[in-house]
Each structure stands twice: as C-alpha cells, then as structure tokens.
Amino acid sequence: MPTVILINLSYTVAAVLFILGLKFLGNPDTARRGNALSSLGMLLAVVVTLLDHAIIDYRWILLGIVAGTLIGAFAARLIAMTAMPEMVALFNGFGGIASLLVGCIALSQSQLDRFVLLTIFMSIMIGGVTFSGSLLAWGKLSEKITGRPLVFNGQRFVNGGLFLANIACGVMFVQHPEQTLWLVLTVLLSTSLGVMTLLPIGGADMPVIISLLNSYSGLAACAAGFAISNNILIVAGSLVGASGIILTNIMCKAMNRSLANVLFSGFGAASGASNKIEGDVKAISTEDAFYILEAAQSVVVIPGYGMAVAQAQHAVKELQGLLEKNGCEVLYAIHPVAGRMPGHMNVLLAEADVPYDLLLEMDDINPRMETFDVAIVIGANDVVNTAAREIESSPIYGMPIINADYARTVFVLKRSMASGFAGLDNPLFYKDNTRMIFGDAKETVNKLIRELSS
C-alpha cells in the first residue's frame, strides 16, 4: 500500500478516535476512557506521520519529542490541583506557538498560492494571539503579574487599531510573501494583540477568556492544517474550536454579558461604590454557627474562588462528612463561572473526594433553595450577589445567581468586608437571615469541624 494512502487512512481512524473521545468526555462514567481514546488517536496520527517520505532525518524530531514529553509529563504530574487554571492556560499557549511556527515553516513549501498564503497568515496571527494571550492569562492566574484589569483611556481604539493593522499586514504579506518584513510584522502585531486583549481582563472574567483562548488554539491548528493541506489538523482543530466556542458561550450567558462586553469593558476596574447599601452586617462566632449547623437538616455549600485560594476543599469535605453523620443532607451549588475556569470548583471538590453527584448546577438548586436550613457561602461573592436581582443600576444586574438568600439561614465565610472581585457591594451580607463569619475560610471550617466532632 502506498504510504500516502496508509497515512490518510490512519488519519481517518485518528479523527474517529478524537470524535469518540470527545463524545465519551461528555459523561462522567466514560470520560476517562474518552480521554484515553483521544490520546490513542493522537499517537496514531503522530506515528504514521513519521512514515512520510518528506521526513529524512529523525534526530531533531526525537529531540523535540523527548524534551516535550519530559516537560509535559513532569508539569502534569507535579502541578497542584489548585493551580490547574494557569496550567491549562500555559499548555494552551504552547499549542498556539506551535501553530505559529508551523505557519512560518509552511512558507518554505514550493507552491504558494494566495489561498495558502492567507491560511499561513491566519495560522500565524491566531497562533500568535493565542500564545501571548495565554501567557498573560497564565501570569495573571498564577499571580506573577497583577490579576486586576488594566484599563486606560482609548483602550478600545488602540486594540481596534492593532487588529486592523494586523489585517493590513496580512494583506501585504499575501501580496508580497518574499518580503520578510511583513512576516515579522505579523508575528509582532499578533503577539501584541494577544497581550493587549488580555490587559483589561480581570480574574472573574477568566472562565470566559480561558474558554476563548482554548477555542483559538483549535482554530490556529485548523488554519495551520489549511496551510500545509493536512486534513487531520483541520478536523481536530475545528473540533477544539467548536468546543471552545460553546464553553465561551455558556460562560458569557452565566454572567449575562456579551463576549464583546467581556473583552472590552475592563469590568470591575473602575466601578466606584455607587450603591451603598444601608443596614448592618451581623457577624457571629463559629460557636454560634455550630449550634445552628448542629440543628440543621439540610445544608447547601456554595463555593467560590476564595475556597480555592484558601485551599479549603478538604476541610469542606470533612465538614460534609460530620454533618452527614449528624443526619444532615449536604449538597453543593456550583455557579458556572465560580472560580477562574469553567468547572474549577468541580475539579477542586473532586480532588477532595466529594462525589460529583452531590454537586448541583445553578438551575437545579435554585428552585429548592427555600428548603435548605443553612446555605454556607465559602469564598464566593459575585455569584450570590443579590444586587443582580434587586438593584437595577448595578453592573451585574440581570446576571443569573445562586439564590443563597432564600435559604433559612445564610453563613458567609469571608476574610473581611472588602468587596468581591467586581468591586460591588453585596446586599446579601445585609439580609436579616445572613450571618457573617469573618476569618480565613479554611480556618473557619476547621473550627466548625472541631466543634462538631467534640
């Protein structure tokens, strides 16, 4: 059998494995198998490509693969679960730069028509934006640089101008591929665009941005596939692109904002204290909280990014166990954008051995919120901010929230009265049935555990 046919047949099999893999990833029972199938598809695609007659020297390939495998495997094994968002961002960036480089390499092919040049430009541009954007996201998530949004006057115009300059550069590149200037400019402009796009993005918007960058990395691979006429790159790339777009959309809906609003508004940077809420905050000690918890029949835990910061997930799980022993039903309510990436809370709680069927989505928990004796809000703020329902002038008005305040008693575990990421005051804290427990979330939970187990 000619090698070309063998390679393409194998690519077909690899594509099927990717598709089945993604399908199985959609169900918790089969997800692990799905991931294994998809990795098998990748292995197959890589191995048969090595049979390509165009490859004459395996030394550099071997070097790259060994180095990449070592780095990737070590990073994947050593990374703490709480650092998962930045890890995903970083891997994503590597995918982006790989597409950028493949685009550059594709320039050395013999036949370059306009269409191929256009796709080369696109793989470089999307790859560049993905790379620098993901690196910045990684920096912000790992707090190597400040996670606060950085906004300045005319930011939109600068970014818009940068985008247009990038496109103009692409036009020149397609017309004059022999002039290296346009290639270099494309690389520079696209990487700056990635950085500039990420500057106004703050922590709470990260779930949207990570999903979007994920989508970009797929699209970049897809464009690279066009550039070198390789169908497996196109299939795999567009599958990833589509899945990223769906996730982005889910995240935007969960914040009641458009993608444009997330990208350009610099949410939370400038919103002053426009809505001062009148009323008193009622703080209680862990001792008093314990008496209420001991009598509770049902408890719902609403975690947010603060739980990840305090690394409180294991303590929460222990508290859950003690409450259950006491005959209390414990459930978790997870907002789609709680944390810094889609599904962030689910991963953390899974790490702490909380069964995933105790984790309820917002739409499932809200109708029965009245039936809970106690709602414990741990490190969450904006996702339970009742201003979204009550204060029409609030920037988050209309955002779907978890209605913690409908529970009989609400405990809010909070470090201090400082406002949440969005810089907004939260009317929930002033409600009659709300009790604040100040202090480090993990310590507070541990104190409750001690009270309950004694």
Place this chain on the structure above:
Amino acid sequence: MDMVYLTFILILSVFLGFELIQKVPATLHTPLMSGANAISGITLVGALVGAGGEGSPLTIFLGTAAVTFATINVVGGYLVTDRMLAMFKKKGTKK
C-alpha cells in the same frame, strides 16, 4: 479543488464539534477543556515534517521548536486531564 475539499471538511467538523459538546455537564467543563486543549496539540503532526524535512537550518530549527511546544501541549494536556478525571467519583464508590 484542494481548497474546496478542505473547506468542506472544516464545515462538517465544526458542526460535528458543536453537536458533540453541546450536552456536556458542567461538572466536566474543566476536563473537557483540557482534553480539547490536548487535541489542539495536533499541530505536532505538521511540525514533524518541518523538523525532519530537508529544509534550511532555520526551518529545521523552527520545526524542532514547534515539535517541542506541541509535544508539551499534547503530553501534558492528556496526562493532566487523566489525572483530573481519575478523581471524579460517584457517591458510594470508594477508592
């Protein structure tokens, strides 16, 4: 013709992608994302020809860099997804 044929593949895969992902439960959003991220490392296939071909030293250098980055993406992505998925348990099933 090549262009039309490749575009045809693209359109079909995009629709397939939308259909496949639509119903993923929120619990699996992170593994889905990092699993998809690993798949986007498929650029590795394109990088191989650059690193092992008979191109200029510059092409080979860029190709090797691309192979390295894409491999990190692929290997790291799959392993980290597997590590996460291994932790997801239903009620009643013990380790």
